[in-house]
Amino acid sequence: MCLFSQSLPATVPVLRSYIWASKLLLKLEAVLEEGTIAFKNWVKTGTEVYRQFWIFDVQNPEEVAINSSVIKVKQRGPYTYRVRYLAKENITQDPETHTVSFLQPNGAIFEPSLSVGTENDTFTVLNLAVAAVPHLYSNTFIQGVLNTLIKKSKSSMFQKRTLKELLWGYPDPFLNLVPYPIPTTVGVFYPYNNTSDGVYKVFNGKDDISKVAIIDTYKGKKNLSYWLSYCDMINGTDAASFPPFIEKTRVLQFFSSDICRSIYAVFGAEINLKGIPVYRFILPSTAFASPRENPDNHCFCTEKVVSKNCTVFGVLDISKCKEGKPVYISLPHFLHGSPELSELIEGLSPNEEEHSTYLDVEPITGFTLRFAKRLQVNLLVKPAKKIEALKNLKQNYIVPILWLNETGTIGDEKAEMFRNQVTGKINLLGLVEIILLSVGVGMFIVFMISYCACRSKRVN
Template identity: 75%
Template sequence: MGCDRNCGLITGAVIGAVLAVFGGILMPVGDMLIEKTITKESVLENGTIAFQNWVKTGSDVYRQFWIFDVQNPQEVMMNGSKIKVKQRGPYTYRVRYLAKANVTQNTENHTVSFVQPNEATFVPSMSAGTEDDTLTVLNLAVAAAPHLYPNAFVQVLLNSLIKKSKSAMFQNRTVREFLWGYKDPFLSLVPYPIPTTVGVFYPYNDTADGVYKVFTGKDDISKVAIIDTYKDKKSIYAIFGGEIDLKGIPVYRFVLPPKAFASPVQNPDNHCFCTEKVISKNCTLYGVLDISKCKEGRPVYISLPHFLHATPELAIPIEGLHPNEEEHRTYLDVEPMTGFTLQFAKRLQVNILVRPAKKIETLKNLKHDYIVPILWLNETATIGDDKAEMFRGKVTGKIKLLRMVEMILLSAGVVMFIAFMISYCACRSKRVK
């Protein structure tokens, strides 16, 4: 009788130990099996679910613009005063809803290249005004003229055309004109063939942005869809910023670090952005990157909105800027198991370098150089509720179920083993007495 009881207790303890061991083994093995299954469909290759959703995204991508409306144009032109600006917006457009084109797989380095067709549709319900709102903004053609034509004699001729067209350093333009293009009266008078249509993003519709090259995730799923190069140049990188919950899905947030816009003295990788045109102070200024080479020599510079994380002296000639980390930072939220970006906000500011020009009347009274902010944008997208529910069901739901089964087996096994072993020891002790 005692033997049967002891044997039963030992059997129970063994079963508990087996359950605990099985639960422990299931953790790495189960994770590996689920990860293998998910990874197979997450790689950007023909035939996978991820590839189909990636070529033509189902989530709406919006680009919001805040345009800097200049409050004191005459004071600046006549006295070289500080430029007082007031941001107007947002003016919101739906973008990047067309399928990617020229998709090419590169099996050697596990990347896929493509171009993104551009199309922008105004969304009145998400905007603070209409495309017909008129703002006082920098005259793009006049501001760029001294940089494109530094010769003094040529500038004298340009000055006569600027005056004849009644153009100045600043102008009144509608939101639609300023963003997407307008026929410039000054350029229209130039006596030789040059493009006469000007706009911050002209041309845009019916064009393509690229070539992008992104990782397929074949060799490392954590890199899936991450940009490797844009137009054959390495892209700005992000660093880990923490873990957050996005619609019930645990994601890793990556943020654009201040180092990305650091001076070449602080970050040698930015040495190519220090040029003779920009006010570099021996390459110690930080917070703006010169992209004039990408803009046919036009003095265009990008920064974070309101000169966030930039050298304080950049904002001294500008009044009305209020940098805010929460509102102006760039980030992307990545699901760690699949590597999918489920939410992002790309925030950048477009600036123009304006310098005094003695031969051009509207610029001759400027007392110093200005890096003039003209607008900042927020391009953002978030996984929709339906897709988030599907993602929870097919990815995070399965992982949570597996975790629960693992913990139940491990916990039940440990409890059974301890309980039966205590009972067995108690029985043996009682029998000895």
């Protein structure tokens, strides 16, 4: 009599239960709820985040203003600030919708040891207030009145400003003369310190882990009111983390208030980061491509004069997001941009290694363990006959003001903790799966031998 079926060990169900329990544990730790690993790192990042700035110092301001010459710029930097060091505020869980809302406080601390100079270093840059006048006031009479104030304040197309003034704000002499109440402080990132980004409302993943960290609303809305059609949608997460179990084929969508839109990244490479295997996702050139190359971008095309019927690519008009100010966003040095963008700018040299954006994401948990967010702030300047400082210009300029590199990398201590609490369990899970497979194969072989032996005995 063959008793093989009664001698099977109970290993298989035990191992299967272990695998199921391990995967469940990983899912539970990814939920944005008090006590989880994800929540602890989400409230306040343990990674030091820095924002480096390179300023485009204009070398020939008078030639440009008088003769409408090519603008010669010299990149100066980096000037480094520590950012995102403040914990999220007003964190509120909503059990009914399985969401959590919060504010992200803004703050920047200058880091002299990581900078080439001080906050008092001066640069020749575009006059932000003067350049904006033709865009904010198209009426020629009003332009004439404002021109009188520009001349009285001795303002011109270009100005000298310190790093601190340019970034965080300064009282503009021209705007101070305007006889009706308007904001008179100007700066590329003014206001920033002591402000907050949000309110964000994101899914906590408690009911559906595939939605964890995905933004439900921003400032109470599901759309931005800046763009047409689906371009106006708020998609994905804030890029700090993504739903777990990421595959290389996935397109990672995320929203950035800095560029006033949702954007995406695609798989680029596998990388080992401090002993942790991660997937590098990169911002592709198609993200800022013209609608002719990427039809999905047609609703980001806004300005016919600059875009030449949507054929110019590599630059995004976010003026509607900036109260009408002619702000244009691009990758640094117009990387992946149309050649005509840099025809009037001398001194640019784009390259992928220094100027591309990427996210290094741990694929099992979905946590972003390293990132480099790079973008360039530009202003559109156009001729204006009633503004003496701009009347000699013969063409439109997309003038680069600065570019920034915001970076963060998981620290050594956090990396060790991650390896022990997460990667180690994942490796053990993989080992268990291999053992399970080996046991299964071994048991199948034993079963076949036993089966053949039984058949042989019966035949005999």
